[in-house]
Amino acid sequence: MRIERSLSGNPGSTGEYVLYWALANRRIESNRALAFAAELANQRGLPLLIYEALTCSHPCANDRFHTFILEGVPENQRRAEALGAGYVFYLRKSRRDEDEVLYKLASKAMAVVTDEYPAYIPREYNASVPAKIGVPYYPVDASCIVPMDAIGKQEYGAHTIRPKIHRLLDDHLKPVPRVRLKTKFTARRPALHTSVTPDNIAKLVAASEIDHSVPPSKEFAGGRREAERRLRFFLKENLRRYAKFSREPSERATSQLSPYLHFGHISALEIALAVREYATEHKIIADEFLEELIVRRELAFNFARYGPKPDSLDALPEWARKTLAKHARDERPVVYSREQFETASTYDPLWNATQKELLRNGVIHGYYRMYWGKKIIEWSRTHQDALDTMIYLHDRYAIDGRDPNTYTNILWCFGLHDRPWTERPIFGMIRYMSLDGMRRKTDVDAYIAAQEDAR
DNA sequence: ATCGGCTCGCGCAA
DNA sequence: TGCGCGAAGCCGAT
Numbered sequence: 268m269r270i271e272r273s274l275s276g277n278p279g280s281t282g283e284y285v286l287y288w289a290l291a292n293r294r295i296e297s298n299r300a301l302a303f304a305a306e307l308a309n310q311r312g313l314p315l316l317i318y319e320a321l322t323c324s325h326p327c328a329n330d331r332f333h334t335f336i337l338e339g340v341p342e343n344q345r346r347a348e349a350l351g352a353g354y355v356f357y358l359r360k361s362r363r364d365e366d367e368v369l370y371k372l373a374s375k376a377m378a379v380v381t382d383e384y385p386a387y388i389p390r391e392y393n394a395s396v397p398a399k400i401g402v403p404y405y406p407v408d409a410s411c412i413v414p415m416d417a418i419g420k421q422e423y424g425a426h427t428i429r430p431k432i433h434r435l436l437d438d439h440l441k442p443v444p445r446v447r448l449k450t451k452f453t454a455r456r457p458a459l460h461t462s463v464t465p466d467n468i469a470k471l472v473a474a475s476e477i478d479h480s481v482p483p484s485k486e487f488a489g490g491r492r493e494a495e496r497r498l499r500f501f502l503k504e505n506l507r508r509y510a511k512f513s514r515e516p517s518e519r520a521t522s523q524l525s526p527y528l529h530f531g532h533i534s535a536l537e538i539a540l541a542v543r544e545y546a547t548e549h550k551i552i553a554d555e556f557l558e559e560l561i562v563r564r565e566l567a568f569n570f571a572r573y574g575p576k577p578d579s580l581d582a583l584p585e586w587a588r589k590t591l592a593k594h595a596r597d598e599r600p601v602v603y604s605r606e607q608f609e610t611a612s613t614y615d616p617l618w619n620a621t622q623k624e625l626l627r628n629g630v631i632h633g634y635y636r637m638y639w640g641k642k643i644i645e646w647s648r649t650h651q652d653a654l655d656t657m658i659y660l661h662d663r664y665a666i667d668g669r670d671p672n673t674y675t676n677i678l679w680c681f682g683l684h685d686r687p688w689t690e691r692p693i694f695g696m697i698r699y700m701s702l703d704g705m706r707r708k709t710d711v712d713a714y715i716a717a718q719e720d721a722r
Numbered sequence: 723a724t725c726g727g728c729t730c731g732c733g734c735a736a
Numbered sequence: 737t738g739c740g741c742g743a744a745g746c747c748g749a750t
Contacts, residue, residue, distance in 0.1 A: 423733090686743095726747085
């Protein structure tokens with residue numbers, strides 16, 4: 268692995284260890300940023316210290332996300348220490364606490380390595396933190412299979428990025444080499460460490476100064492082991508059904524891994540490798556799944572990284588901005604308030620069921636998520652209101668929200684990475700979706716019944 | 723049940 | 737410069 272891109276200073280100055288800050292990829296295995304930090308440490312004869320944090324000043328901090336993240340911590344600590352690395356987890360319980368642990372740890376580090384991540388808070392950290400610490404700072408892309416840098420520019424759509432990804436895939440679709448640390452971390456653990464065990468998670472969450480009105484997901488428990496369990500289940504039960512049923516939500520044939528991908532409990536790389544191996548062994552064609560996991564996911568990261576902004580209508584292609592502007596003042600026969608959306612109180616039973624899935628589980632099935640978004644456009648006073656509502660609901664409830672993928676999914680509803688269609692009110696030439704269409708293609712009633720039963 | 727048109731623009735072949 | 741075709745469709749004609 269090359270040592271590249273120093274954003275501030277040069278490695279080689281003094282320090283007691285190399286610090287890896289698990290900002291977006293909260294895992295020890297299959298992590299290129301951590302592997303890079305380990306190589307740097309070995310090169311300098313220093314130990315590796317891994318830092319994972321959870322903050323309450325995050326604008327959407329609530330019980331759901333806190334619980335999910337905390338559930339991953341004991342396993343990360345165990346695996347980090349098994350490598351011979353140091354591990355510090357710090358939960359800042361109060362909104363007023365400064366982010367002083369990172370700065371303290373960084374002040375004794377030879378270099379800070381972290382995750383490049385083109386959205387939400389991590390993106391802001393990577394822009395602001397380097398200037399505040401006096402040591403070299405390396406953000407490494409540990410999220411994508413083909414690193415964002417290897418594409419290097421904003422792509423217009425799946426059809427333009429696909430050939431580039433496939434051309435580069437052989438170079439990158441291989442396991443991250445096992446990390447072996449030459450120097451064990453033997454220093455005393457820094458005092459500011461929050462001990463997390465399966466038993467004290469609920470107590471830690473309750474004591475945090477966060478929004479306690481969004482309960483933990485009823486469906487998804489966080490952590491590496493849970494991610495691995497779901498991957499095994501998907502391979503065994505659903506990979507062979509995926510091509511046929513991925514757009515039939517009532518069949519539940521999708522991987523259910525997006526929450527774990529979002530928090531980095533598992534990597535897209537290891538999922539792709541496991542899927543490819545299982546598919547070869549069992550003579551399954553996995554192309555449809557790998558297209559979603561690789562091409563479309565990486566298109567989303569490409570958009571977030573190289574587009575002007577991942578969460579703004581300004582980032583749409585010109586034809587979409589034009590047609591939306593033309594229809595900005597169209598009459599909206601039905602308009603719901605944010606509260607009506609949030610409480611799943613529309614006239615449409617399918618839409619309400621998708622919103623209930625979001626409220627209860629923290630995800631919406633990928634296919635219905637598009638319908639969910641299209642209807643919010645139809646039922647909002649302005650396009651900007653619709654975007655604000657979608658981002659608000661995702662940021663607040665979706666475990667896989669605040670992610671390049673979800674922002675891209677949301678903007679897709681406004682024409683991003685899509686093409687124009689027959690002009691119609693409100694939508695202009697943006698693709699429209701209807702309840703009749705959903706009924707024609709999917710078993711709407713089975714899905715609604717499943718959401719009702721799940722209460 | 724199936725089919726074509728709708729409508730724009732990228733990237734490639736020529 | 738022309739041409740094919742695209743992230744998940746709709747609608748009306750047959």
